[in-house]
């Protein structure tokens with residue numbers, strides 16, 4: 001009997017391919033080409049499963065053209081590329097890759113926070129340009145991290161891992177805002193205090209965004225929120241680019257209304273808002289929040305296990321919906 005056919009939409013860790021191969025006929029993308037939507041739909045013909053990266057839009061229109069598709073397994077915790085309602089209605093299982101990237105992504109939030117607060121990119125550019133001629137008392141002054149107030153917007157698993165680092169590692173006063181308040185025991189463990197969104201922006205010395213992106217959280221940080229921030233404050237985004245109004249942020253940074261921003265995600269990525277590129281007081285990284293070798297391998301392995309779990313053993317490992325199978 002022939003094996004079920006799977007599409008692996010992007011190049012992934014070889015361990016994931018090795019895991020899938022005994023169970024499925026695979027069409028892979030070793031060159032890591034970015035397929036158009038039409039190409040993706042053409043390649044999905046005859047496939048029962050798709051290993052997706054988080055960049056492929058899976059919606060009702062695509063599903064209508066891919067009648068054999070039963071599951072899409074994202075190799076990312078974020079799943080804003082999935083229309084979950086459409087997938088459920090079409091009988092298609094959606095899965096993501098949570099937990100395995102929590103600590104690595106929290107590390108990256110702190111990397112950006114520290115680089116931004118201490119102006120590391122700007123300092124390195126200054127040195128490399130040969131501008132450093134002498135020590136001076138006010139050269140490249142930044143903001144402190146230890147003992148400062150850390151404001152976390154979005155307090156899921158990654159937010160909590162960032163809070164632990166801030167409170168326990170740097171003696172920070174951690175405040176957070178979330179759709180729902182954590183229970184008292186979890187708040188005590190991560191040493192974080194719930195505040196309103198407005199108070200978070202007013203009080204925080206460093207703001208970190210880890211809100212899941214959806215139409216409801218689009219531009220959750222815009223000119224009004226930035227205007228509440230202290231002139232010495234920084235903001236880091238490791239969620240999704242669409243959480244921030246980038247034009248408003250660039251304008252505030254250009255006018256030195258806040259100290260700086262650290263951005264790993266962008267609204268039109270991989271295109272970057274030219275207003276941001278022109279600035280010194282922003283640290284820019286290309287969506288590498290989860291990019292450590294072991295974590296990327298674990299994310300790919302989990303996506304593979306979701307495909308095997310659902311299509312071979314009848315149960316996904318980390319399901320996002322409960323569809324009536326096609």
Ligand code: DGY
Pocket residue numbers: 054075076077078079101239289290
């Ligand atoms: C995620 O898993 O959502 C990260 O942003 C990597 O895409």
